[in-house]
Amino acid sequence: MAPDDHTAAADDLIHTPLTDAESLRERWVHILSPLGFSETLLWFAFVDADGTLLPALNQLPMSTTPVAGMIDVLLSRLAEVVDESPDISVAFLLSRPGRDGITEADAQWARLLVESARRHHVPLYPVHRANGTSVVTLWTPTDAAA
Known part of the structure; x- marks a missing residue:
């Protein structure tokens, strides 16, 4: 693939509407590659009604364990x-060092984000976690309905 082809493919991906958790996961992989993190960060982006990820990407340094007050x-x-x-929704991704699977702290982060979003009536896209080997x-x- 020529450099211009790669740029065109990246631009197409950025402007392709998100349709589900997998399309958002793939977008996070594209944005964050190569994977590997030296600190814990909470990334968030806004998604419009058409599923387009808006260009501003935000990140906040976080402690390794979730802090409910900070999330609230x-x-x-x-x-x-x-x-x-x-018409705006929010997509979150927690990035952290490591090469392990989903930890209890990862699950706690997701629970706190989802619970606080519900309390404050903030519509969410799927919540993801990235480390040195994967984005999950x-x-x-749909988990909320289960």
Whole structure:
């Protein structure tokens, strides 16, 4: 593939609407590759009503263990954004060092994000985790119905 072809393919991917947890996971892989992280970060992006990931990507340094108060403050601020633009949803990804599978701390992060988003009426896309080897889905909106 010529360099221009790669750029065109990347641009196509960025503008392709997200349809499910897998399409978002693939987008995170594309954005974050090569995988490998030296600190724990919470990434979030806004997604419009058509499923397009908006170009601003945000990241916040986090502790290795979830802090409920910090997450609640973040989601209360994101609720203000959603109130101003009701067609916006939020996609979260937790990145951290390591090469292991999903840990209890990963699951706690996802639970806190989802619970706080519900409390503050912030619509969510699937929540993901990335480490040095993979990007995996921690929660999807269909999990809420189960």
